[in-house]
Amino acid sequence: MDWEVVIGLEVHAQLNTTTKIFCGCPTAFGAEPNLHTCPVCLAMPGALPVLNGAAVDKAIALGLAIGAELNRHSIFARKNYFYPDLPKGYQISQYELPVVGKGALTVQLPDGGEKVVGVTRAHLEEDAGKSLHEAFIGQSGIDLNRAGTPLLEIVSEPDMRSSVEAVAYLKKLHTLVRYLDICDGNMQEGSFRCDANVSLRRPGAPYGTRAEIKNLNSFRFLEKAIEYEIVRQRDILESGGRIVQETRLYDANRDETRSMRGKEEANDYRYFPDPDLLPLVLDESRIERVRETLPELPDARRMRFMRQYALPAYDAGVLTAGRTLADYYEQVAVGVDGKLAANWVMGDLLGALNKAGVELEDCPVSAGKLRLLVQRIEDQTISGKIAKDIFDELFHRGGEVDAIIDSRGLRQITDVAAIAAMVDAIVTAHPQQAADFRAGKDKLLGFFVGQVMKASQGKANPDQVNAILLEHLQKG
Amino acid sequence: MELHEFSLRELRQGLRNRDFSSVELTTVLLKRISALNPALNAFVTVTESDALAAAATADARRAAGEDGPLLGIPMAHKDIFCTAGVRTTCGSRMLEHFVAPYNATVVERLTAEGMVMLGKLNMDEFAMGSSNETSYFGPVRNPWHTGMVPGGSSGGSAAAVAAGLVPVATGTDTGGSIRQPAALCGITGIKPTYGRVSRYGMIAFASSLDQGGPMARNAEDCALLLNVMAAHDPRDSTSHPAAASDFLRGLERPLQGLRVGVPEEFFGVGLDPEVAATVQAGIAELARQGAAVQSIRLPNNPHAVSTYYVLAPAEASSNLARFDGVRYTHRAPNPADLTELYQQSRYEGFGAEVRRRILVGTYVLSAGYYDAYYRKAQQVRSLIREDFRRAFAEVDVIVGPTTPTPAFPLGAKNADPVAMYLADIYTIAVNLAGIPALSVPCGFTAAGLPVGMQLMGDYFADDLLLNVAHRYQQETQWHRAHPSVHAREA
Amino acid sequence: MAFDQDTVRRTAHLARIALPQTEIPAVADQLERIMGLVEELRAIETTDVPIMAHPLDLDQPLRPDTVVNQDQREVLMASAPAAEHGLFLVPKVIE
Known part of the structure; x- marks a missing residue:
């Protein structure tokens, strides 16, 4: 027993x-x-x-x-x-x-x-x-x-x-x-x-x-x-x-x-x-008097996060485990996608803090800056991948999001003509792979995307690269 | 009349008229202390140079136009009140070398008024005693008869005031420690309503019973001192917000129509017949002035002593735990370990009576006895308070003897602690209830020993008690009698 | 007899007072007399009588949460029987 x-x-x-x-x-x-x-x-x-x-x-x-x-x-x-x-x-x-x-x-x-x-x-x-x-x-x-x-x-x-x-x-x-x-x-x-x-x-x-x-x-x-x-x-x-x-x-x-x-x-x-x-x-x-000064309590806040930001229970639980973290998240999530904001706070931010042994209270990246960074992903100024580099720089060296984007020329390329030119050059340079793709080797699309992104130093909009490549390869 | 016999009113007049300065007055009293203290042992510490400096400061303040009622007037504190820079022993070896870095609120207030402290007064160790024989610094002697005890625990204060070493002194009263020595030394002393006088810096014996108060040669002087001592103190959680009052205001009210209750329980077995007759004469004087005297009952008063000897030792056993040899007290030399440090320091630092009371208190609080003794005593305490509530619905003042006997010989009650405890049989109930009470001299025995009459009042009726005592003293001369003390022969 | 010698020893230990063996019989006798004095309490009828812990029927006053500290370690420790480096010293505490 x-x-x-x-x-x-x-x-x-x-x-x-x-x-x-x-x-x-x-x-x-x-x-x-x-x-x-x-x-x-x-x-x-x-x-x-x-x-x-x-x-x-x-x-x-x-x-x-x-x-x-x-x-x-x-x-x-x-x-x-x-x-x-x-x-x-x-x-x-x-x-x-x-x-x-x-x-x-x-x-x-x-x-x-x-x-x-x-x-x-x-x-x-x-x-x-x-x-x-x-x-x-x-x-x-x-x-x-x-x-x-x-x-x-x-x-x-x-x-x-x-x-x-x-x-x-x-x-x-x-x-x-x-x-x-x-x-x-x-x-x-x-x-x-x-x-x-x-x-x-x-x-x-x-x-x-x-x-x-x-x-x-x-x-x-x-x-x-x-x-x-x-x-x-x-x-x-x-x-x-x-x-x-x-x-x-x-x-x-x-x-x-x-x-x-x-x-x-x-x-x-x-x-x-x-x-x-x-x-x-x-x-x-x-x-x-004390009741009036009580903050929103963790359970209530967790439920609200799930509702208001459309977060899964797990994310809401992690983000409301501490008042400072929850406050930080809510500042990041203003006007941006809740889940995207949650991914950034729970992933990149907490990871960096943990690695550096720094408390959130002393975080070098303010919630406002992180929000701007997420906004720049959403408005397609930068890609998610570029954003990670910028976050790294913000965390370790400081600076402003837009200034870093501009000074390092990280703005995403969304000009169709410019992307088409790159695609044309890459397809021309790899005739064998282009032929194989057309013969049915679909997996080679990934290869072409990679080559174009590489040529654009990561700045080309991946969705556009995808679309233009498909069009180009199929029509060729 | 000599300077050392002046009342506060007379001293103030003299200082105002520039008949004498505070320095001159202080010098006269310091000389008297140095001549008579060896015979009385009323002072544990005399602060001669500090006193002269304070007197000079008071004279300067007066020269600058100040005229406070206590400015430049000498006094002394019971050695239970902490005084910054001057040792505070509480009559114990435990604190023989303890110098507090702070003043008790009472000390602070009286000093601010410009009073001149001549020193610290002897007392029963940690205020535990009724004869002043438990002091580590030796017994105090009664100025009326140096073979007799002065009472306790404020025996040094009572003896010093009676002998004209100081016009007024502070005392504390946990079970009668102001009133009983005041009665035995022929002076006037009041235990105020609990909460009137701050306990901050007053070394605790039993916190729910302790109350500081003035000891003087007449009721008016007590009122003058209490005017300054009574005040709300935010540093003491048990200080009453309405503690302050003007105790001089109603002093002259005639006694016509005053309802006086005389409790049967205060005139029973154990009361010395001479004391009984003397107090009855005192009551007759109140009646002569127009008071309506009636007999009353305080049926639970006979339980006061047993209630007190559970509650007071219980609180004391805990209050005195801080005297442990670690931070500022006596420490036994070379303790082998921590337990020995505690046990040996506390054995050596405390005298026999203090150790006894700590043991009683520890016992009644210990597992298995709490309900039978401690909780029971707290309930009986309620009954005792109810007695007074009922009585004060019918009368304004309760009057009886302060003590069952006049002063007794030194050593007479040392063999049996219980015999000594019964010296406080009439004073203890007042502390349990928390009401005010006062002792006034009302005559002498055939052997020339003073007798005290106790006046008890309802909560915050301190002013009424002072009023009654003052009117009584307007028509009697007992408080004007002075003992003739002689310097001890070499 | 409430206060036998063992009770005295146990109580003295709780109170951390080292009573020499020679004093214990006399102390036991005195404490027995004192307990005899208070014994009469047990017989008093107190059913439904409330306890009285304090003479004042007042509430505990509350203090504002502001620092009042005069930074006077030296004077506060001046009467210490043994102190070093700002610490009170005692024989080793075994935990």
Whole structure:
């Protein structure tokens, strides 16, 4: 009998506010150690937290986007434990009453199907600082720049049944938080982190004991860690063993999960309502204000792309996976064929960016230039092949589309007389092939087209070359 | 009358008339501190040169035409308020060498008014105590009898004001820490409505109970100080938007028609008969001035102490977790590992009473006990607040003793923590509810120890309490009595 | 007895306080007395009584998302028992 894997994810999204959740220190990544600290985030005596309104708004935005209940009354609690990167000796989090309640996310699967994954809750909390171990012998250095960065912890229901579904959910959430502009989604820098709860059961049986896997900072690691965990748990269960509820760490170098047992004390977090903070109350006007600023969400945009630009589902999915890419595409697609624009954005543009290791935000070819390039193909000023050369030049050396066309003499030859003259010369130069064509070797048309295009340095209009060649060969 | 016995009103008049300068006044008090503090141990830190410089600045401001009510007047802060550049110990070894780089909001506001800080006042460690014996810097002694405790935790503040070392001081009150020492030292102190006075930079004991307030020799002086201390502070989420008020405005209102409630529960078993009689005489004086006195019930008041000793230690156990030996506190030498760094630093840095309360708080919050103790206490807290709500529908002010006994001898209650906790039996319910309350001197025992009468009011009735206390003090002389303290013999 | 010596040890560990073995019996006795004091709470009827977490019936105020940082690392770290290169130092953290 088969095993069914049951997966739930806990995602920590760092909210991209300007300042920390409870003080006015900047959240910017990469500053010198402890420069972005103050009495509040260093937990100095008498310092008190005051909640950042922008963090609340970003939590509301997520709640609205996943159709979740927004709790009009939520409570901040203290989670008590000692750790050097936790200056107060407690983390301010939300426990019994989170700001965002039940919601759901519709996830597109690679096989074209869809799945609805429940979101249990999302709550606001503060990030911890960092312990640095490299520079000192026998000691760790504590940097509290990150301490107090706002986090939204988004907890899913145990609704996923494969690593593929888990990855699809995480990707969808990743897309969503960037669309909403609530998190920069940078997984390497830890702005978007994921823990996975994984258990096995016989189909239809109650949930099995789960292991919590930490440190999954890429989609790939999430997939591999779950696959490893499925095998590990199955081997234990099938040999009659029992799964221990525990926290496990994914080690990417060895591609395995290992227990954090022993490192982790028997925790008793002693949650209680933080008396330094009052209940967070969301009034309707605040919620409406956030609702008005919500962008078009990925699902709606994907459907619109299919409709408005006549794109296949696959193209629409790729182009709406990121808000910046979708915005870029829509600028390119103004007044040109949607599918042609999509081919250029998904093919040449993304390919070039990928090869050069450049982000779309820093793309040297603006959407306006790419649109003009596509227009020049459509109005037959240049051929698609020439366009690729021009794109290459725009990408690597810059310049303007029309100026490049003119200065390099790339304008397509559409003058019938000029093309006819070239065709005449080529056919005359190859009498044997012309005779063979007339004798029925149709394939030789390609040979003639190639020769004419070569003679025109690629500038002759291929459709016209085709037509004139046929006419010339048949009549001859 | 000597300069060190002047009220704020008299000091201001003297400064205005150029009878003396702030520098002269400051010098007189600094001399008195240096003579008497060895006997009282009220000051942990004396900031002599800073004080003289601040006094000179105040004199210059006055010369330039300023005339604020507190300009150039000396004072001192309980060592729980952070003071930029001057160490803030909170009475603990943990913070023996801690210098805050910022001022508490209260300090900032009083300094801006031109008050001259003479130093930092001794206190029970982290404000946990009712006798000022838990301070790492040694006990404070009661100026009326140096063999007796001054009360706590603001014992240094009460002793310093009573002994004329400063005309006014700041204190904090979590379960009676302003009122109880004020009563035991014969001065006037008010715990304002929760949310009146910013807690920013005031080292937290129990955040939902802590409130700073003034301690002075009369109600008018308290009002003057509270006028500046009470203000909305955006740096404290629990600061009330309507915190500020003019507490002098209604001070003179006659007491005719005032409805006074006397709770039966405050006159039961455990109340010293001399204290009872003295407070009854105080209540009679209010009646003589036209107040209508009636008996009331606060049925849940007997649960206040047990409720408090769940909630306050719970909050404290978490509030004091930041004192971990990592960033600014005492650190045990050469810890073998991180756990030892924490455990040893916290063992060495905290005194026995603080450790006890941290343990109690940790226990009541821990898995399996939260509902039985913590949640239960939060519910009983509701009941205690409801008692007051019902009472204030019938009366304007509730009056009773501040403490069950007068000052007791040093060491008398050290063997049993619970005996010490019962010293706050009448003051704690007020903090649980968050309402204002004040202690005024209302007489002396046969042994010459002061007795305090407690006035409790509804939320934001701080002005009414000051008004009643002021009118009482217009007709009585108890607050004008001064102890004669002698410099300790060499 | 709620506060036996094991409970004291476990609680002290949670609170990260190193109580010497010699102090534990006395501490257990004191904590037992304190818990005896609060024990009476359990008998109070509180069905349907709401909890009171705070004296103020107000909402949490919200702060504007603007930087207020005085860049004062040196003074903030001046009381640090051990610091180097702008980092607080502790015995090695094992993860």
